[in-house]
Amino acid sequence: MAEPRIVIVGAGPAGMRAAARLVEAGLCPVVVDEAPASGGQIYRRQPRQFHRAAASLYGFEARKATGLHRMFDALLPRIDYRPETLAWNVYENVVHLRHGTESEALRFDALILAPGATDRIMPLPGWTLPGVYSLGGAQIALKAQACAIGARPAFLGTGPLLYLVAYQYVRAGAAVAAVLDTSPLAGRIAALPALSARPSMLAKGLYYTAWLAAHGVGMLSGVTPLAITGEGRVHQLRLRDSRGSEQIIACDAVGLGYGLRSETQLADLARCEFAFDAPSRQWLPVTDTDGRSSVPGVYLAGDGVRAAGADAAELAGRLAACAVLADLGRTVRPAETALLRRRLARTARFGRGLELGFSWPARLAGELPDATLVCRCEAITAGEIRGAASTFGAPEMNRAKAFVRIGMGRCQGRYCGLAGAEVLAAARGVPVEKVGRLRGQAPVKPLSISLAGAAP
Amino acid sequence: MTQAAAADVVIVGGGIMGAATALFLRRYGRSVILLERGLVGQQASGVNFGNVRRQGRFLPQLPLANRARKVWGELQELLGEDAEFVPNGHLRVCFRKEEVGRLEQYAEDARPYGLDLELISRNALRVRFPYLSADAIAGSFSPKDGHANPRLAAPAFARAAVRAGAAVYENTEVTAIAKAADDFILETSSRARFRAPIVQISAGAWAGALAALFDAPVPLQPRGPQMAVTEPAPYAIAPSIGVFSDVEEEGVYLRQVTRGNIVYGGGLRGPALPEIRRAYVDPANTLRQFQHVRRLVPALAALNIIRTWSGIEGYVDDEIPVIGPSAHTAGLYYAFGFCGHGFQLGPGVGEVMAELIATGATTTPIEPFHISRFARA
Structure with a gap:
């Protein structure tokens, strides 16, 4: 019998660990990744001609990062690694890959999707001004290119990344104007019991905030962002603080x-079942504890299923590989899967704590001025989405898309879909799960008509 | 058992056929209930290419297409919106010498039906449509045709029908139809019941099972169009353009919307699953289409597609729809099986069906589409 073909999409922590486990079992998986080098977003490698020390790139995680990189590099002779390759569609046990100007159809026996996550964005007036970046984008600029988004950036939003990126910017020499968190401090205190599931992670978080305070960076919690303003680029950020007073922060860039939001389009194209996840207010693919989706042969791991961070992704990647092996009839020691599941459960508890402490500010969507752009690809405003509800009676997101074009552009709703759903739900006065989710449609990313390729 | 809601006419299926019929029946003063299993215009009517094209049709269909074209030109007055109808013309081009004569023949045959087509030579094509490839050796131009936005058209008809007094029930699937005395009784998935002396079945790919309760079975297959759209590009392509070819996969068509995106489709069709209400774009078709749209407009090689989609269309074996009264049951009417070319006809079918139902006759010939053609010998 020919060796089963296992395709892993994504070479971040989940995909790397999945590949390693399959190699341990004597298999040779195909590993497909969009980036030129492995590591994913969190352990992104610097370009070849850059020579910064790992400690300055990855901070506390330097050892973990270099360890994973070394581990994966050692796998290379034993795997079929395809960097700079996009998985643009999944259809009937075939994954379609684009590399350069060619498309290739690869039939698989098992597919492990570990595509990671992107920033989750809540729009506000002025968020499309030059100088506004996503937090992840601000971090990549620093990590990959040694560039700052501004000399005096403000960081706005919520989540651990908010503080980490601010810390990295101060360390890199930027004069961080402020760190502005929409979550109330009380929420983070309420989340402490869950966060203590991983004491070292909690300690790191506390360290960053204490360090920022010690370095004189202003930090506010429970803020309501009002607008980013400026002529042709960012000049200031207006907000209401937790006591209700308006404040103006002078800055030249905003992160x-x-x-995070999971990159779920491939799971959707593979026809995996989705369910609404109330704590994170997102529709996510359904899996069992080991990463089996509802579709036989399709496995999901890492932030692409549920944003839980890099350590959870490593565990989930390895566990998904164990599930593949078990389903192929290979022996997997029960002790191994049991240990992985236990450790993953702990990271999940911590992840729940993060969702509680740094909650997605759904309420802001209902308050967005009508003129605020929500879908920037198609230039669709909050008012137009509300019009989809009032004029056209759109009951859910795909219908709103059909009528007013939200989510119809280059990003296919990856960035505006969640905020758009909140705007539509608020306009209709229904819970956000009632307006559904934008269905994934191929291609996963824009695909050139110049592409040549044969049928499988 | 719940009391059945009653009307003069119940229409089963809220695609463009059903929605347009509902509106025109209101104009005849008939009370109308429109029942739609999902949302209005969600399948064939909403996912198609958006061609408002007459040329190339089965010739006996041209009077109906002409009538539909007249309504397309009146949408603004009729609906208060135009569904982005742009009458910029429709161009058919061919790549082979032997096909030129057939374009010429069609133009000659269509003239008696009032459809004037302009034949364009290779050199003139270069001048008037400079983006076309040199492979295009002849064209046939229908200046008054064009394209519209299918996502908007059927819902616009349904909203206008509601404003005119029709009752539209979405998420209401008809599970059974029976005739009792003078009335049809319709059972639905939402448990609501409906009754009327007249029923129109315009349920697209789902119509076969309902029609088979009353008439000879119609050989109807569900298939999905393979559609795609590019990122926006500077506006350059005014008409809707299609390739005339006997080779199925070469038959691509494209149009550019005013905001710049190029919508295209054609070639092989994809799988459609009415039972789960989904249809898919086969990625192999996506790659095949790349080749053929590049051959039609080479500059498109510089663009990316950003989305593909499909939906469920009903194809009859003889490639023409079923339109008109039942062969056996008084008060029952059909308008389904439009084989991927119903969008342009929709407003005309609505007018004709309303006329037929309200007055007992129509001035537009529709005999070739009668369901009796499937009656067993």
Whole structure:
């Protein structure tokens, strides 16, 4: 019998660990990744001609990062690694890949999707001004290119990344104007019991905030963002503080982000079942504890299923590989899966704590001025989305998309979909799960008509 | 058992056929209930290419297409919106010498039906449509045709029908139809019941099972169009353009919307699953289409597609729809099975069906589409 073909999409922590486990079992998986080098977003490698020390790139995680990189590099002779390759569609046990100007159809016996996550964005007036970046984008600029988004950036949003990026910017020499968190301090205190599931992570978080305070960076919690303003670029950020007074923060750039959203389009194209996840207010693919989706042969791991961070992704990647092996009839020691599940459960508890402490500010969507852009690809405003509800009677997101074009542009709703759903739900006066989710449609990213390729 | 809601006419299926019929029936003063299993215009009517094209049709269908074209030109007055109808013309081009004569023949045959087509030589194509590839050796131009936005059209008809007094029930699937005395009784998935002396079945790919309760079975297959759209590009392509070819996968068509995106489709069709209400774009078709749209407009190679989609269309074996009264049951009417070319006809079918139901006759010939053609010998 020919060796089963296992395709892993994503070479971040989840995909790397999945590959390693399959190699341990004597298999040779295909690993597909969009980036030129492995590591994912969190352990992104600097370009070849850059020579900064790991400690300055990854901070506390330097050892973990270099360890994973070394581990994966050692796998290379034993895997079929495809960097700079996009998985643009999944259809009937075939994954379609684009590399350069060619498309290739790869039939698989098992597919492990570990595509990661992107920033989760809540729009505000002025968020499309030059100088506004997502938090992840601000971090990549620093990590990959040694560039800052501004000399005096403000960071707005919520989540651990907000503080981490601010810390990294101060360390890199930027004069951070302020760190502005929409979550109330009380929420984070309420989340402490869950966060203490991982004491070292909690300690790191506390360290960053204490360090920022010690370095004179202003930090506000429970803020309501009002607008980013400026002529042709960012000049200031207006907000209401937790006591209700308006404040103006002078800044030349804004890093914006409210936690992460999973990249679920491939799971959707593979026809995996989704369910609404109330704590994170997102529709996410359904899996069992080990990462099996509702579709036989399709496995999901890491932030692409549920944003839980890099350590959870490593565990989930390895566990998904164990599930693949077990389903292929290979022996997997029960002790191994049991240990992985236990450790993953702990990271999940911590993840729940983060969602509680740094909650997605759904309420802001209902308050957005009508003129605020929500879908920037198609230039669709909050008012137009409300019009989809009032004029056209759109009961859910795909219908709103059909009528007013929200989510119809280049990003296919990856960035505006969650905020748009909140705007539509608020306009209709229904819970956000009632307006559903934008269905994934191929291609996962824009695909050139010049592409050549044969049928499988 | 719940009391059945009653009307003069119950229409089963809220695609563009059903929605347009509902509106025109209101104009005849008939009370109308429109029942739609999902949302109005969600399948074939909403996912198609958006061609408002007459040329190339089965010739006996042209009077109906002409009538539909007249309504397309009146949408603004009729609906208060135009569904982005742009009458910029429709161009058919061919790549092979032997096809040129057939374009010429069609133009000659269509003239008696009032459809004037302009034949364009290779050199003139270069001048008037400079983005076309040199492979296009002849064209046939229908200046008054064009394209519209299918996502908007059927819902606009349904909203206008509601404003005119029709009752539209979405998420209401008809599970059974029976005739008792003078009335049809319709059972639905939402448990609501409806009754009327007249029923129109315009349920697209789902119509076969309902029609088979009363007439000879119609050989109807569900298939999905394979559609795609590019990122926006500077506006350059005014008409809707299609390739005339006997080779199925070469038959692509494209149009550019005023905001710049190029919508295209054609070639092989994809799988459609009415039972789960989904249809898919086969990625192999996406790659095949790339080749053929590049051959039609080479500059498109510089663009990306950003989305593909499909939906469920009903195809009859003889490639023409079922329109008109039942062969056996008084008060029952059909308008379904439009084989991927119903969008342009929709407003005309609505007018004709309303006329037929309200007055007992129509001035537009529709005999070739009668369901009796499937009656067993």
